[in-house]
Amino acid sequence: MNRPIHPSRRGMLAGGAALGLLPFLVNGCTQEMTPGDARHRGVPLRTLGANEAAILARLGEVLLPGADEAGIVHFVDHHLSVPPEQTLLMIRYMDVPPPFGDFYRAGLAALDRYSRTAHTLGFPDLAAESAQQVVGALGRQQPEGWRGPPSQLLYFVTRSDAVDVVYGTQEGFARLGLPYMPHIEPEQAW
């Protein structure tokens, strides 16, 4: 407790790797990789089903293009698999009672149902324009016929997840040309 991190450590710490690694289980062994790498390598998800993952990937991509590539599905999936007091998702701030997986599952299912009702296709299969209409509608107000947790809350937290994975890391700051300036560099981006 009593050991301040000396300001001069910043330079040393800033030289670290910190590539946004997370522990993933691959063939029975834990390996550290970014959620984006985990996505590319097809690392099995811990909590979300395949259809839920497809809906979340599409939702993230519509909210902020690049979120799918950056690993939003593995980011969310990982943090739904840890105890609620350890999760780093925005949902933690929303005073939603845990387990948070219940909120995501119900919200993603509601989105898919609404998509099928309004556009006759599941959300992952919607054309780009239709997907944007759906996301815009659920962010503005709860669409008529919506059955699930508040659509605006789903929009808000998944939009935040997308911003986290694309811009909330050192790589994200670099994309914006912003200096990260850490006192203590995160060993894992999330």
Place this chain on the structure above:
Amino acid sequence: MSARPEKVDAVVVGAGAAGSLYAARLAQAGKSVVVLEAGPPWEMSDLVSSQIWARRLKWGGPPVEQTSQPRTFGHNSNMGSGYGGAALHHFGTWPRMPADAFRLKSLHGRGLDWPFDYDELRPWYDRIQAEVGISGDAAAEPWRPPGAPYPMPGLQQFAQGRILARGFERLGLPVAPLPAAITTIEFKGRPPCQYDGWCDAGCPIHALANPLATHLLQARDAGAELRPHSTVLALLPGEHERAAGVEYADRQGTRIRQEADLVVLAAAVVQNPRILLNSRGPRWEAGAGNRSGMVGRYLMLDGAGAVYGMFSESTENHLGVSAGQLMHRALYGEREGAPFGSYQWQIGWAMKPNDIFGVAISRPDLFGQPLHDFIRRGSRHLANMVAMVEQTADPANLVELGTGTDRFGTPLPRIVHSFGRDTTSLWQYCAEEGQRVMNAAGAKETWAGRMNGGHPAGGTIMGNDPGTSVADSNGRLHEIPNVVVAGSGLHPATGGASPTFTLLAVAERSADHVIRNWAELSA
């Protein structure tokens, strides 16, 4: 099986700002002290510079039930878990409460009076200020009540602060360096701030005065024993209207009786009432200290809302501190036509791209490529300031016991809260005033966010009348003389001012009273 460690002089419930101060003062006075903290034992090395990792410092305990829709509290982001409590991630905005706010009922016919006035608290503000250090410029604050000048010069200004100061100046509204518990020069061995805007993630270099850098460190050095992952469930009834100590559960769920001569309840605005209301039995039928039915009542939140402006020039909004660079305050009745209440502007917050104080959240309506475009532009050209507007005490806003239970079988707290017309009108006034400032500063586009809740207070208010308050003017429960409450839960009014400096001044005053009257308390 229930364990029963050795009795101590004092048990302190909660290792946040107020609990840490009490633990330090009692241990320094030679008392045996145990601090029970429900959360983890954070260390400086845990304060990782990341808005994503910052979230683990926020509330991680059992859920809090809420009845209001939309939810007005923002409980989990306001509160803390673990050593340092909410003060571990607080921004270090340390204004003094307006003198009028201590006599709100008497002077303005609204809310409640404190049991003492500003002059009584002034020397305790000065004492904390001298010990911990505040940066600012007292002469530049026309709203500041009398007190010793700040021991450190004001925060460094960057483009965002200079631009917004221009807007205030053109409207004839004064601004001053934001009074901050943040070092601007080396202060008692603490290095000066580096203005990198990671305050919300916790300051690991001791520049921002969180309890790990100040009173909790003092408490440990003076011999206080800190027990993390220790959730206090209830007070234990003792003899002669006193408490015998507390019952708590450790990480494994073992129930432990910790006996003590003095109990300091410093578990913040929601958990303090919860512990008292859960302390039921033949002695305390309505909960400990609750014969009057006042435990939990008068929950208050500041209404908190941001105003934004997009400028053509660079705002350097990645530089500075989370609290802002400048402050403007409006006291009661200063603005012709304004709704009732006091408020403060925190001007020029440092921003990150993500999270609840970031660039992206300022335009929640945007998604897709327009969101990318906005974040890129906003990271260079956005300016922001946040109004904290007062809510006056209303007994209908309260903490009570809910229907659910935690893993120990103890009822959860439930929040019943809404903002009244004064607060919502005052925020609307501020939203318009803030946009006038942005326009006067030369913004190309301005807009306001929505009002949320922050700076919780009340729930265990102090007062002179046992029928209308929970604790006396020293924080001692009217009904249980060896239990003292610490923290902003004691405050009968907030003045729309960030509460940490005030709650520490109150705790310093009360701890001094406890130590000077120890023989009576422990008898």
